[in-house]
Amino acid sequence: MSIFSPLSAHSGWQPFDTFMSDALYHPEHGYYTRSQSQIGNDAATSDFATSPVISPFFGKTLAKQVAECLEATGTSEVWEFGAGTGALALQLLTALGDKITRYNIVDLSGSLQAQQKATLEAGLQATPDMLSRVHWLQALPDMFSGVIVGNEVLDAMPVKLLVRTNHVWHERGVVNLNDDLSFADLPTELRPPFDVAGTHDYLTEIHPQGEAFIQTLADKLLKSRQLTGKGGAILMIDYGFGESEYYHPERSMGTLMCHQAHQSSTNPLEHVGEKDITSHINFTGIALAAQDAGLTVNSYTSQGRFLLNCGLLDHLVNASLAERAMAQKLVTEHEMGELFKVICLSTLPDFEPLGFVAGDRSHTL
Numbered sequence: 001m002s003i004f005s006p007l008s009a010h011s012g013w014q015p016f017d018t019f020m021s022d023a024l025y026h027p028e029h030g031y032y033t034r035s036q037s038q039i040g041n042d043a044a045t046s047d048f049a050t051s052p053v054i055s056p057f058f059g060k061t062l063a064k065q066v067a068e069c070l071e072a073t074g075t076s077e078v079w080e081f082g083a084g085t086g087a088l089a090l091q092l093l094t095a096l097g098d099k100i101t102r103y104n105i106v107d108l109s110g111s112l113q114a115q116q117k118a119t120l121e122a123g124l125q126a127t128p129d130m131l132s133r134v135h136w137l138q139a140l141p142d143m144f145s146g147v148i149v150g151n152e153v154l155d156a157m158p159v160k161l162l163v164r165t166n167h168v169w170h171e172r173g174v175v176n177l178n179d180d181l182s183f184a185d186l187p188t189e190l191r192p193p194f195d196v197a198g199t200h201d202y203l204t205e206i207h208p209q210g211e212a213f214i215q216t217l218a219d220k221l222l223k224s225r226q227l228t229g230k231g232g233a234i235l236m237i238d239y240g241f242g243e244s245e246y247y248h249p250e251r252s253m254g255t256l257m258c259h260q261a262h263q264s265s266t267n268p269l270e271h272v273g274e275k276d277i278t279s280h281i282n283f284t285g286i287a288l289a290a291q292d293a294g295l296t297v298n299s300y301t302s303q304g305r306f307l308l309n310c311g312l313l314d315h316l317v318n319a320s321l322a323e324r325a326m327a328q329k330l331v332t333e334h335e336m337g338e339l340f341k342v343i344c345l346s347t348l349p350d351f352e353p354l355g356f357v358a359g360d361r362s363h364t365l
């Protein structure tokens with residue numbers, strides 16, 4: 001059933017980001033609202049795998065960077081956005097113990113919140129004191145301090161689609177004619193943030209929601225620093241590139257992608273609400289949003305470099321072959337090591353985080 005059938009008021013043209021928001025987060029029909037699991041390693045029971053689910057060494061290794069950020073900011077709270085199955089929360093809490101006095105989880109998905117609770121209750125049953133430090137928030141406080149972590153959360157935020165056809169830029173939207181969804185393009189003043197060379201037909205995305213999200217986090221951290229002396233750091237991990245690569249003339253079909261049963265497809269108008277819709281991240285846009293709001297862009301690098309800098313290999317010394325094989329996926333260039341990036345943004349202008357000491361690429365943004 002189309003997610004639009006109960007929404008007859010929306011039967012006209014809708015911008016793609018509104019459609020994507022409904023497809024993923026509609027309270028009844030959204031992909032992330034349903035109770036089936038989305039994230040896992042098995043194609044029979046899930047749609048896609050993420051780093052903390054692929055290998056627990058992801059969180060164990062990231063913990064070293066989180067610990068340094070907590071120390072540098074003089075804080076002891078972690079804020080995880082889009083915590084998925086709860087795997088990363090469990091890995092960080094187990095690795096960091098008393099360095100964390102409070103672990104806040106913010107997730108739009110009620111069904112994933114239930115999964116997070118189950119994961120943490122099972123994983124922390126021997127340490128009920130650690131479990132009591134985990135809190136789920138439905139709304140953000142006016143200000144907060146600490147270390148913010150988000151793995152693959154930015155790619156789940158709705159994007160706008162822009163299409164250049166016959167030299168004219170259009171915004172792509174969705175129309176619903178008798179429950180038959182199709183794309184419709186309207187001329188627009190909107191433009192990609194980076195001039196796309198050439199005059200050929202071109203489809204791409206812009207990310208106002210993801211960038212507004214970073215601005216909101218920045219405002220809250222900076223307000224806290226101003227009023228309490230304590231600010232924070234943001235570590236965002238996701239697939240993407242800087243803007244010159246994102247808006248490369250040859251990337252003329254954009255980066256929008258759907259995932260279902262560990263298969264990818266390109267048409268978001270089919271099986272609406274049954275598959276994930278994502279786009280890559282323009283990390284230049286994320287860095288500029290943070291900088292415009294008053295944060296420092298401390299560092300940016302590939303996930304492979306980051307995890308090696310944080311000592312992934314030390315953790316693997318006593319690991320089994322199977323465990324090493326899974327951890328390797330996180331760093332090898334043809335899997336997740338190069339496409340995935342890590343960015344560190346903070347209220348600390350001179351902070352040089354350890355995860356970026358070799359191979360920092362901030363200058364490429």
Ligand SMILES: C[S@@+](CC[C@H](N)C(=O)[O-])C[C@H]1O[C@@H](n2cnc3c(N)ncnc32)[C@H](O)[C@@H]1O
Pocket residue numbers: 032039050051052053081082083084085088106107108109112150151152153156157213
């Ligand atoms: C691709 S999943 C990644 C889950 C998890 N971080 C992992 O690595 O397995 C995206 C997650 O982001 C959440 N999400 C999307 N937008 C969000 C927002 N604005 N605030 C908090 N969570 C959000 C979704 O509900 C979902 O849990």
